[in-house]
Amino acid sequence: xxxxxxxxxxxxxxxxxxxxxxxxxxxxxxxxxxxxxxxxxxxxxxxxxxxxxxxxxxxxxxxxxxxxxxxxxxxxxxxxxxxxxxxxxxxxxxxxxxxxxxxxxxxxxxxxxxxxxxxxxxxxxxxxxxxxxxxxxxxxxxxxxxxxxxxxxxxxxxxxxxxxxxxxxxxxxxxxxxxxxxxxxxxxxxxxxxxxxxxxxxxxxxxxxxxxxxxxxxxxxxxxxxxxxxxxxxxxxxxxxxxxxxxxxxxxxxxxxxxxxxxxxxxxxxxxxxxxxxxxxxxxxxxxxxxxxxxxxxxxxxxxxxxxxxxxxxxxxxxxxxxxxxxxxxxxxxxxxxxxxxxxxxxxxxxxxxxxxxxxxxxxxxxxxxxxxxxxxxxxxxxxxxxxxxxxxxxxxxxxxxxxxxxxxxxxxxxxxxxxxxxxxxxx
Amino acid sequence: xxxxxxxxxxxxxxxxxxxxxxxxxxxxxxxxxxxxxxxxxxxxxxxxxxxxxxxxxxxxxxxxxxxxxxxxxxxxxxxxxxxxxxxxxxxxxxxxxxxxxxxxxxxxxxxxxxxxxxxxxxxxxxxxxxxxxxxxxxxxxxxxxxxxxxxxxxxxxxxxxxxxxxxxxxxxxxxxxxxxxxxxxxxxxxxxxxxxxxxxxxxxxxxxxxxxxxxxxxxxxxxxxxxxxxxxxxxxxxxxxxxxxxxxxxxxxxxxxxxxxxxxxxxxxxxxxxxxxxxxxxxxxxx
Numbered sequence: 001x002x003x004x005x006x007x008x009x010x011x012x013x014x015x016x017x018x019x020x021x022x023x024x025x026x027x028x029x030x031x032x033x034x035x036x037x038x039x040x041x042x043x044x045x046x047x048x049x050x051x052x053x054x055x056x057x058x059x060x061x062x063x064x065x066x067x068x069x070x071x072x073x074x075x076x077x078x079x080x081x082x083x084x085x086x087x088x089x090x091x092x093x094x095x096x097x098x099x100x101x102x103x104x105x106x107x108x109x110x111x112x113x114x115x116x117x118x119x120x121x122x123x124x125x126x127x128x129x130x131x132x133x134x135x136x137x138x139x140x141x142x143x144x145x146x147x148x149x150x151x152x153x154x155x156x157x158x159x160x161x162x163x164x165x166x167x168x169x170x171x172x173x174x175x176x177x178x179x180x181x182x183x184x185x186x187x188x189x190x191x192x193x194x195x196x197x198x199x200x201x202x203x204x205x206x207x208x209x210x211x212x213x214x215x216x217x218x219x220x221x222x223x224x225x226x227x228x229x230x231x232x233x234x235x236x237x238x239x240x241x242x243x244x245x246x247x248x249x250x251x252x253x254x255x256x257x258x259x260x261x262x263x264x265x266x267x268x269x270x271x272x273x274x275x276x277x278x279x280x281x282x283x284x285x286x287x288x289x290x291x292x293x294x295x296x297x298x299x300x301x302x303x304x305x306x307x308x309x310x311x312x313x314x315x316x317x318x319x320x321x322x323x324x325x326x327x328x329x330x331x332x333x334x335x336x337x338x339x340x341x342x343x344x345x346x347x348x349x350x351x352x353x354x355x356x357x358x359x360x361x362x363x364x365x366x367x368x369x370x371x372x373x374x375x376x377x378x379x380x381x382x383x384x385x386x387x388x389x390x391x392x393x394x395x396x397x398x399x400x401x402x403x404x405x406x407x408x409x410x411x412x413x414x415x416x417x418x419x420x421x422x423x424x425x426x427x428x
Numbered sequence: 429x430x431x432x433x434x435x436x437x438x439x440x441x442x443x444x445x446x447x448x449x450x451x452x453x454x455x456x457x458x459x460x461x462x463x464x465x466x467x468x469x470x471x472x473x474x475x476x477x478x479x480x481x482x483x484x485x486x487x488x489x490x491x492x493x494x495x496x497x498x499x500x501x502x503x504x505x506x507x508x509x510x511x512x513x514x515x516x517x518x519x520x521x522x523x524x525x526x527x528x529x530x531x532x533x534x535x536x537x538x539x540x541x542x543x544x545x546x547x548x549x550x551x552x553x554x555x556x557x558x559x560x561x562x563x564x565x566x567x568x569x570x571x572x573x574x575x576x577x578x579x580x581x582x583x584x585x586x587x588x589x590x591x592x593x594x595x596x597x598x599x600x601x602x603x604x605x606x607x608x609x610x611x612x613x614x615x616x617x618x619x620x621x622x623x624x625x626x627x628x629x630x631x632x633x634x635x636x637x638x639x640x641x642x643x644x645x646x647x648x649x650x651x652x653x654x655x656x657x658x659x660x661x662x663x664x665x666x667x668x669x670x671x672x673x674x675x676x677x678x679x680x681x682x683x684x685x686x687x688x689x690x691x692x693x694x695x696x697x698x699x700x701x702x703x704x705x706x707x708x709x710x711x712x713x714x715x
Contacts, residue, residue, distance in 0.1 A: 241521055311558035317519055318554070319571045319624065320547035329574075330560060 051407075055400025061189040061202065062152045064115065064178060065141040066093055068123055070134045077134060080127035085120040086112045089140070097177060110171055116143040116202045143191070144175075144184065146201040146394035151175055152184065155393070166393075192401060196369045197378060197386070201394035204387075206405050208369045212282055212362075212377030213351060213409070215370060219286020220293055220350050225343045227290075228297030235298070236305045237327045256295035263292045264356030272360060280361035280376040288360060289350035296349070300342020304335040337421040344417035348410050354381040380406045463678060464492030467632060467662040468513060473527035475508050475517060482508050485527070486688045488681055492631075492662045495654060497677035497694065499670060501714065504683040506666045510634050513664065514550040515543040531632070548575050551625030555637040557617035559609035559624070564601050567609040567620055568592060571628035587627055595623035596653050615646025619653060626657070633657065635665040639672065651676050670710055674698050682706045 066089050075083045090111035094101055101107040119142035126138055143149070147166045150156045156165050158172055167175075178184055195205030239245045267288030271277045277284045308331050316326040332339075357363065362382045370377035378386070380402060387399040468490040475483035483505040490496050498506035508517070515536065517523045529536050536546055548571070559567050568588045571577070578584035588605070592598040597619040601612070609620050618638055625633055635654070639647040654663060654676045667673050673680055674694060681691040682703070690703045701707045708714055 309558075311554060311556055312560065314516070314519075314554060315558040315560065315621070318514065318516060318547055318552035319574070320544050320628065321570075321574050322544050325574055334561065 051400045051403050055397055055404050057153045057155070058192060058397040058401035059189050060186055061191070062144045062149050062184050062186050063141050064144050064148075064184050065139050066115075066119075066183065067137050068092065068140050069137045070123075070127065072135050075127060075134050077127075077131050080124045080131075083120075083124065083127075085123040085140075086115055086117065089115065089119060089123070093178075097174065099174075107170075110168065111174060114145050114148045114167075114171060114175065116145050117200060118142045118203055143202045146392055148175055149202055150394055152179070152186065155397075192398070196367045197365060197383065198367055199365070201390075201392045201398060204395070204398060206380065206383060206402050208366060209378040209380045209383035209402070210405065210409070212285075212366075212370050213380045215282035215373055215377065216285040216289060216379060217347055217351055219283055219373065220289040221343070221347060223287065223290040224293040224297055224346070224350075228294050228343070229301050229339055231294075232298045232301035232305065233327060233332065236302045237331065238323065252295050252298050256299060259355070260292055260353050261355040261359065263288055264359030266291065267356060268359045278374045278376065280364060280366065281374050282370060282377050283373040284360050285357060285362060285377075285379060286373075288356045289353060292353065292356065293346040293350050296346040297343050300346070301335070301339045304338025304342065305331060307338065308334045333424075336424040340420045340424060341417050344413055344420070348413045348417075351410060351413065352381055352406065354385060357382045358385075380409065463494045464662070466490065467492035467531065468664075469530045469533075470509070470512070471528045471530075473509065473512055473525065473529060475505070475512060476524045476526075477520070478522035482686055483512075484687045486683075488688055488691060490632075490662060490664055491679065493658060493660070494679055495658050495663045495665060495677040496679040496681065497673035498664065498666045498681050498683060499668075499673050499709070500683035500689075501709065502668075505686040506681075506683045507636055508686075509683065509688075510636055510664060510666050513632065513634055514547050514552055516547075516552065518543055548628050549630055550632040550634060551628065551630035553618070553621050553625055553633065553635040553638045556641050557614055557621055559612070559617050559620050561608065561610055563606045564592075564609045564612070564620060565605040568623050568627050571624060575628055577628060591623040591627040592620075594626055594657070595619045596649065596656070597623055613646070615642050615649055618642060618646070618650055622650075622653065622657075626661070630661065632662045632664065635663065637666050637668060640668060647672070670698070682709065684709070 068085070068089055069092060071088065074088055087105075087108060090108045091101070094107055094111055099107060119140060122142050123138075123140045126140065127133055144152070147156065148171075151167060151172065152175070156167060158169070162169055175184075191203065192205050193210075194207055195203060196208030198204040235245060235248065267284060271284045271287055272279055277287075312330050312334065313326055316330045317323075321329065357379055362377070362379050363385055364376075365386065366376050366378045368375070368377075384399055384402045384406065387395045387402060466489045470486055470488045470490075473483060473486045474481060486505075486509055488509075498510060500506050511517045512525050512529060513531075513536070515525075517525055525537065531546075531549070535541070560570065562570075565588055568591050569578075569584050572584055572587050578587055589598065592601060597616060600616060601620075609617065612620060618641075622633075622638075638654075639650050642650065651672065654665065657663060658678075665673075665677065677694045679691065680694040680697040682689045682697065682701075682705075684705055690697065690701060690706045692702075697706060698710060701710065
């Protein structure tokens with residue numbers, strides 16, 4: 001029996017009204033989604049834009065070329081390193097520009113502070129290579145000092161009150177004159193990529209930190225990936241399901257959520273204080289990061305093993321493959337793209353991790369470029385931290401540049417992850 | 429209640445009088461074929477999943493060189509019984525099998541029997557075609573490889589070709605042996621899987637609803653193949669389709685609620701069942 005109170009017309013109207021509400025809801029949801037994505041992209045662009053805006057100036061720098069008269073009275077043939085080339089050059093430069101100095105030599109000192117200390121080493125190296133240059137005039141090229149560099153990059157302006165900038169009006173005049181005379185040239189800052197850390201901003205580079213981070217990641221990868229994948233394989237494919245394995249599973253999930261600084265403390269206590277491994281070394285850093293990456297790798301591997309269709313396992317077992325053959329010939333290869341992705345994403349996390357490095361001594365000033373796993377080294381995130389805290393203004397642009405290098409490192413790793421996934425993925 | 433309906437292995441029990449078929453099954457054509465001696469003998473086999481009984485005291489003789497169909501409604505235990513014969517139930521946590529299953533007189537559940545070796549003698553084909561995500565060649569070569577059956581590459585090539593020929597797939601794939609097995613059609617995949625199973629020269633082939641994911645033409649092709657394979661192997665097939673059971677099998681066992689209700693010559697089961705439940709099932713009154 002049909003309900004006479006609900007006529008077909010009423011039914012149709014109700015359906016239409018309901019439909020309208022349903023579509024409105026869908027529209028609203030889509031809008032929220034777009035808004036969320038918009039906000040996320042906006043913040044990302046803001047962040048990137050800010051970093052690039054701050055950091056792009058660090059990628060070029062200024063060099064000054066000065067003709068140096070290698071005064072035989074002041075340059076010692078046997079020990080050229082002992083010569084105060086900076087002062088020598090400053091005095092000659094002043095004379096060339098027709099500026100008279102006072103008795104205390106304050107102008108020479110002011111001029112000298114416009115050159116990098118690199119000038120001294122460059123000049124001494126020339127004499128060491130060829131002592132016959134003494135008595136001649138030799139053009140020497142060296143970076144300008146960080147403040148002069150900032151002035152040429154318009155980071156320091158004449159309009160700033162003189163007591164709020166680190167170079168005086170007179171020095172600014174000299175810089176302008178030297179630039180006008182063609183002694184100053186801007187070029188790509190190769191030193192940023194070929195040098196280790198330095199207390200002089202114009203001489204500081206990220207290479208030490210990049211090598212340190214790379215060595216550390218090697219250690220992490222070699223320890224965390226085999227251990228993590230092995231543990232996941234055992235837990236997922238071989239271990240019986242009981243209280244103990246449940247407990248282990250819960251704990252692995254908990255470990256993945258432990259703050260990274262705790263891992264730093266663990267590493268400090270275990271690897272440095274107890275095992276006496278060298279402090280601040282890529283070995284210790286890599287071990288700590290491996291501990292941190294393990295739970296993530298185990299979880300990612302297990303979930304990609306779970307995603308392998310059971311029909312493949314059954315097929316292999318029914319063919320008489322042993323458990324191990326089934327796992328290594330079928331399950332694991334099929335899970336490989338997921339395993340790779342999980343592993344590389346956790347490596348990328350490890351790369352950016354700073355807190356544990358603080359505790360194992362990696363936030364100290366380490367100018368060298370590590371050549372082995374046992375020497376002290378910096379790492380990219382800790383370099384960012386150190387430079388950000390430095391008082392010289394010129395370090396600020398370099399901080400942003402270091403962040404950009406770190407981001408580029410991560411992009412390379414993620415690209416590798418995508419490439420490997422494509423490579424291993426069987427699309428058939 | 430005990431069903432003691434085993435037919436003597438030599439088939440002396442004879443056919444039933446020509447009763448009119450109770451369902452409109454296609455003509456049963458294979459029943460005149462000779463049957464081999466008993467290959468597998470199950471005695472009082474019960475299966476428990478985590479303590480819950482799924483199969484109750486099944487005793488059944490399965491003759492060699494014969495297709496035996498296991499029929500029954502969903503959840504009746506026919507697949508469970510099938511999987512006891514190659515010990516695939518071992519792989520399910522919490523699964524326990526009691527009773528005795530003999531293959532050529534030897535207990536397959538004995539401690540001395542390695543399930544890996546057993547499965548080299550008892551092949552299995554699943555409901556959903558499950559070729560490995562490898563090439564056609566690699567799929568067929570897999571079994572001989574892991575069991576070390578082929579001594580050389582040329583020997584392996586021969587095994588692959590013979591198996592594909594026997595599975596009726598050779599003509600279709602001969603020119604693309606090194607293309608992915610998963611790129612074949614559903615019916616071809618199922619024949620590939622059969623080729624993979626027979627590449628290790630098993631004695632028994634278990635088929636768990638091998639045609640339920642296939643279209644009628646592919647199904648017909650597989651059924652023809654099953655009929656050809658019967659000459660060399662002992663075949664046990666689980667099927668939901670009574671018409672298929674009637675078409676391909678010589679012996680039929682009807683399962684219901686975890687018990688074996690009736691077993692006999694396929695023709696007898698379909699034309700003259702002894703049990704009320706069998707009649708109700710094959711006439712579509714439940715199931």
